[in-house]
Amino acid sequence: HNPTKIQNCIQTDVVVVDLVADRTTSSSAISPLSSTLRTMATIELTAEHGKCIAVLVLLWIQQQLVFAIAVAVARKKSCIDAPTLYPRDSEIKKLNLSEKDVDSYMCVQRVHQNNVEFLTCFFPVMLLAMIDNPNKTFYASIVVLMGRMVTALGYYRGASKRVAGGWFHFGEYYVVYLAGKFAYKLINEA
Numbered sequence: 661h662n663p664t665k666i667q668n669c670i671q672t673d674v675v676v677v678d679l680v681a682d683r684t685t686s687s688s689a690i691s692p693l694s695s696t697l698r699t700m701a702t703i704e705l706t707a708e709h710g711k712c713i714a715v716l717v718l719l720w721i722q723q724q725l726v727f728a729i730a731v732a733v734a735r736k737k738s739c740i741d742a743p744t745l746y747p748r749d750s751e752i753k754k755l756n757l758s759e760k761d762v763d764s765y766m767c768v769q770r771v772h773q774n775n776v777e778f779l780t781c782f783f784p785v786m787l788l789a790m791i792d793n794p795n796k797t798f799y800a801s802i803v804v805l806m807g808r809m810v811t812a813l814g815y816y817r818g819a820s821k822r823v824a825g826g827w828f829h830f831g832e833y834y835v836v837y838l839a840g841k842f843a844y845k846l847i848n849e850a
Contacts, residue, residue, distance in 0.1 A: 708794035715801040723779055727772040734768040745769060767819055771812045782832060789838035797838055803831030
């Protein structure tokens with residue numbers, strides 16, 4: 661049988677995902693017919709879930725296009741070739757880069773690198789939070805998206821200016837709260 665199936669329910673405009681897990685026990689005291697236990701979870705994916713997925717896509721575009729292109733431009737301008745993330749003193753001297761050139765490159769690179777670090781933790785938590793509360797997750801994630809962009813724009817002007825978008829943490833922490841609330845709800849329903 662197929663352990664995961666997706667059904668489109670045309671009448672309600674809802675996508676239903678049924679997750680079926682077969683668990684087999686090795687106990688010889690249980691008859692062969694009852695040795696397989698079935699657990700089923702149904703997740704109804706609504707338009708609100710679609711909005712959350714759209715924000716995930718926008719966060720990906722922000723990271724993989726907007727921030728990555730900025731790094732490519734900074735690399736070309738400074739002649740710092742990949743795979744170097746942060747140039748050593750010997751490379752800076754060899755390329756005859758000024759302190760301003762190095763700072764400018766480093767700020768652009770840090771925006772990209774910091775966002776990579778952030779999104780690896782944020783995406784899974786956002787996915788979990790959106791299962792139970794897609795509407796609040798959507799709005800909190802929009803705060804994250806906008807705040808990360810303001811942070812980047814500030815950082816491009818200098819490391820001390822990155823704090824301008826620090827308010828993205830409000831959205832981030834709220835999404836973590838929603839995921840924790842969902843976990844609590846699941847634990848108490850068990």
